[in-house]
Amino acid sequence: MESALISGFLLNGEGGGKEVDWAEIHNWSADQGLLWLHLDLKLEKTQQWLEGESGLDPLALEALQAEDTRPRCLSYPNGLLVILRGVNLNPGADPDDMISLRVWLEPKRIISIRHRKVMAVDDIRKNVLEGDAPIDAGDFLFRLTQGLAYRIGDVLSQIDDEVDALEDEVLEQGSFEQRRKLSNLRRQIIRIRRYLAPQREVMTRLQTEKSPVITELNRIQLREIADHITRYVEDLDSAKDRAAVCQEELENRIGAQMNKTLYILSIITATFLPLGLITGLLGINVGGIPGSENPLAFVFVCLLLLAIVVGQVFIFKRVHWV
Structure with missing residues (x-):
């Protein structure tokens, strides 16, 4: 069972702690x-261990071990269950592939469970080793949500920078590569917002949750985190709208370029259509090509075709086609 324990600490409530x-x-x-x-x-x-020795409520156990979870919090007579999501900053991972972190808090016991490494938990672990451990379960919850929120903020700053860069690129030139980047960016925004919006509700609910784990100081601290996450959700909505406007502008530019290309091809086709008709008529004359005995006939035909082209160009200009 030793391998199941990533880390274990006994905290003294004064900033100190030791590994167990x-x-x-x-x-x-x-x-x-x-x-x-x-x-x-x-x-x-x-x-x-959870099912046999933890002594947790069966409903809490089910939530802690669920395969797919969304951010939420549930209060029990003897503790508080909090499920959160954090951006995935592990090497080679996509930040929008958000990691689930499940936490059970009692006044004298904390159980945190994860599928993949969570950087915010590593921060708390380092704090304990450096002599700056959480003083109680509420302080632990505050530090955890703060670490998750700050990293989400860093990722959203990168997204905002990407939107700014793409806006400039779209104004300068439109390409299919930029359309692919915009699609990926909008997909990333949607995936992050999917979990961040309910996490905002969790932080709001924690401020009013009647639990012995959360003190009045913790409520004030959690209110600040809730404000940060609310702003992040608003920033995501803004970035999503800006990306949508960029993509619409890009689609218009690409559509205009394609229409211009088709227009040019149509003009060329209209120009050469009568020329092809004349040369075709000459070619299918089974009784002999007119002027075949005249050495200047080819020159006359070329001049005729040239005159037709000049006439077409004149007409196109008069009707403002070119």
Whole structure:
């Protein structure tokens, strides 16, 4: 079971903490301090411990082990369940492939569970090792949501920069490559907003949640995080609208270019159609080509065709086709 434990800490409530193993976890009692366990849900041993030894409510267990989750929070008589999402900043991953993090909080115990590595959790772990551990479960929740929010903000800043760059490119020139970039960007925005909007609701609800885990100071702190996430959602909506306008402008430019090309081809076709008719009539004359005995006949035909072209150009200009 040792491998199921990513990290375990016993926090003293004054900023200090020490790492613990499964033997110490089994012997832990609430009077020893705040216990924080960070587990890997992909491992079967984690699920065995949750179901057999954690003592959690069956409904909370089901939510903690669910395959697909959306941000939400549920209050229980003995604790608080919070499910959040964070941007995926792991090497080779797409930030919009948002990572689920499930957290169970009691006044004297915290259980955090993840499928993939979450940078915000690593920040808290480093804080503990540096002597700046959370003082209680509410402080842990604040630090966690703060770390998730800041990283989301960094990704949204990059998205905003990409939209700015694409707006400039579309104004200068339109191409199919830019259309592909805009489509990918809009898809990324939609995927992030899919989880960020309900996460905003979670942060709003946590401010009023009646739980012994959350203090008045925590409510004030969580309100700030909720304001940040609300602004992020608004920024996403703005970026989505700007990307849509860019794509519409790009489609108009590409459509105009194609129409111009088709127009030029139509003019060329209209120009050479009568010439082809004349030369075709001469070619199918089975009784002999007129003027075949005259050495100047070819020159006369060429001059006739040239005159027709000049006449067509004159007519096209009069009717403003060219």
